[in-house]
Amino acid sequence: MPARIRESTELRTMFFELTLNVMMRMIAGKRYYGDNIADLEESKRFKEIHKETFKLAGTPCIGDYLPLFKSKKLENMLIKCQRKRDEFMQGLIEEHRRRRRGSGHDSETDRKNTLIEVLLGLQESEPVYYNDEIIKGLMLIMLLAGTDTTVNAIEWALSLLLNHQEVLEKVQKEIDKHVGQERLIEESDLAQLPCLSNIINETMRMYPPSPLLLPHESSEKCVVGGFHIPQGTILFANLWAIQNDPKLWADPTKFKPERFEGVERGRDGFRLMPFGSGRRGCPGEGLGLTMFGLVLGSMIQCFQWMRTGEEMVDMTEGAGLTLSKAQPLHAKCRPRPIMFNLLSQI
Numbered sequence: 001m002p003a004r005i006r007e008s009t010e011l012r013t014m015f016f017e018l019t020l021n022v023m024m025r026m027i028a029g030k031r032y033y034g035d036n037i038a039d040l041e042e043s044k045r046f047k048e049i050h051k052e053t054f055k056l057a058g059t060p061c062i063g064d065y066l067p068l069f070k071s072k073k074l075e076n077m078l079i080k081c082q083r084k085r086d087e088f089m090q091g092l093i094e095e096h097r098r099r100r101r102g103s104g105h106d107s108e109t110d111r112k113n114t115l116i117e118v119l120l121g122l123q124e125s126e127p128v129y130y131n132d133e134i135i136k137g138l139m140l141i142m143l144l145a146g147t148d149t150t151v152n153a154i155e156w157a158l159s160l161l162l163n164h165q166e167v168l169e170k171v172q173k174e175i176d177k178h179v180g181q182e183r184l185i186e187e188s189d190l191a192q193l194p195c196l197s198n199i200i201n202e203t204m205r206m207y208p209p210s211p212l213l214l215p216h217e218s219s220e221k222c223v224v225g226g227f228h229i230p231q232g233t234i235l236f237a238n239l240w241a242i243q244n245d246p247k248l249w250a251d252p253t254k255f256k257p258e259r260f261e262g263v264e265r266g267r268d269g270f271r272l273m274p275f276g277s278g279r280r281g282c283p284g285e286g287l288g289l290t291m292f293g294l295v296l297g298s299m300i301q302c303f304q305w306m307r308t309g310e311e312m313v314d315m316t317e318g319a320g321l322t323l324s325k326a327q328p329l330h331a332k333c334r335p336r337p338i339m340f341n342l343l344s345q346i
């Protein structure tokens with residue numbers, strides 16, 4: 001394999017496609033991006049729906065709070081998009097259902113442990129609870145809540161590393177020592193890579209993907225931080241402010257992954273909580289952390305990463321309720337010579 005430098009790759013799109021492939025493989029055993037797509041027409045439909053969904057998700061609905069600004073046009077677009085999405089998801093459920101009915105339970109495809117397959121199994125014993133609406137809701141939330149957050153986290157982490165080459169070298173050495181060059185980094189390695197996990201924590205401290213968590217509503221009156229909150233109040237917690245508070249963190253604006261050395265699982269009281277906390281905390285924490293660790297870890301293991309020029313990566317934050325980079329990350333990379341052998345077998 002030639003050690004060709006790949007000139008200025010735009011990474012956000014690639015991270016999105018990868019994360020969506022991971023999600024869809026879990027949900028339905030399908031991938032819609034990259035090579036060897038089984039059904040091109042279906043993949044095209046999924047891509048269109050996904051593009052529209054994220055475009056609309058990023059459009060602020062001021063009318064939800066100030067009825068004067070209600071937009072019928074936006075509402076109709078949302079309804080239309082939801083119909084298309086619903087039809088697509090229902091199609092996937094019917095496909096699984098036909099397969100279950102047609103070939104019994106022991107064909108190779110049936111044995112694929114997809115989310116739909118498992119939920120349809122549960123539907124047989126508890127049809128009211130695991131109805132199709134619930135299944136579609138779960139499929140949708142995985143695609144909506146699990147992709148944007150994970151992509152942003154990975155993009156911020158690589159941007160920070162490109163601006164801190166000494167940290168990048170340190171974590172590469174850690175991965176080389178623990179994982180080596182005979183195999184790719186695996187899920188079970190993650191717990192043995194403290195430097196990588198410190199980078200993950202420090203990235204999500206500085207750039208929490210959900211900086212205001214999700215809106216919470218008080219089910220009864222309570223006191224938060226000395227403020228009396230009446231029942232039924234929508235409350236936003238400013239996670240970004242907590243995680244960047246100079247009273248809680250030394251040099252909060254500095255990227256210092258080593259600050260997490262020796263901290264049990266990165267949890268340090270309620271100072272760091274990129275996944276929220278308590279009963280309504282993120283249920284996808286384990287999956288999000290695994291994807292984050294494996295994607296970042298394998299990129300560092302296999303490639304040498306460089307900025308596109310002398311200037312530092314622009315770390316300006318974009319607008320919106322999730323914390324994304326204002327400018328998508330571009331970087332140069334080249335396969336590491338010590339990884340040629342393994343990469344040529346993939």
Ligand code: HEM
Nearest residue numbers: 142145146149150210213214275276277280281282284288
């Ligand atoms: C790095 C990745 C991720 C981050 C940083 C993240 C962060 C968060 C945060 C901060 C919340 C709000 C918690 C609160 O308000 O207390 C949340 C909620 C949620 N997340 Fe994640 N998340 C990530 C990945 C995922 C994944 C992979 C999934 C699913 C596959 C997921 C599904 C959800 C769901 C369903 C909720 C709503 C929970 C509820 O309202 O009870 N997230 N996430």
